[in-house]
């Protein structure tokens with residue numbers, strides 16, 4: 111079951127969507143970012159960092175499994191692209207490490223079974239050179255709420271027309 115879909119027409123728009131998501135995050139939140147190479151997972155994470163008031167630049171970290179950025183909450187950014195075995199993720203103890211902050215994971219499909227079952231999955235699909243579709247797929251009550259808030263156009267805004 112999918113959730114709300116947001117279109118993005120540019121890298122800047124993906125960043126803005128990320129920033130809006132970042133502002134809504136709470137300690138312990140887990141975001142799984144799925145999409146092809148170059149779809150915009152890191153761009154979205156940069157926006158999330160911005161929304162969390164992280165000052166350092168969030169970088170693409172394919173050679174490092176886990177990076178940490180300090181903001182309103184600490185952003186733990188994992189990139190599992192280079193992961194050789196899912197068991198390596200267990201060693202990282204991502205959920206425990208990130209618990210006081212926020213965890214964002216690129217390439218979660220490398221280790222689904224090792225990642226928290228309750229999460230917000232963001233699927234990014236290319237829909238043209240500069241167009242993307244971001245689908246928010248919540249797993250768990252907290253994330254259903256978060257997905258609904260992302261679907262609402264304005265802050266404190268109206269409900270989606272067809273719930």
Ligand SMILES: Nc1ncnc2c1ncn2[C@@H]1O[C@H](COP(=O)(O)OP(=O)(O)OP(=O)(O)O)[C@@H](O)[C@H]1O
Pocket residue numbers: 118119120121122123124145146147148149150151152153154170216239240241242
């Ligand atoms: N609407 C858009 N949203 C996000 N990125 C876009 C968009 N349109 C074009 N792009 C381009 O797509 C690329 C996205 O790169 P990014 O590093 O974020 O991808 P990624 O999903 O993290 O890739 P990887 O799997 O290699 O980590 C950038 O070069 C960006 O400029």
Ligand SMILES: [Mg+2]
Pocket residue numbers: 151152153170171189216
């Ligand atoms: Mg990336």
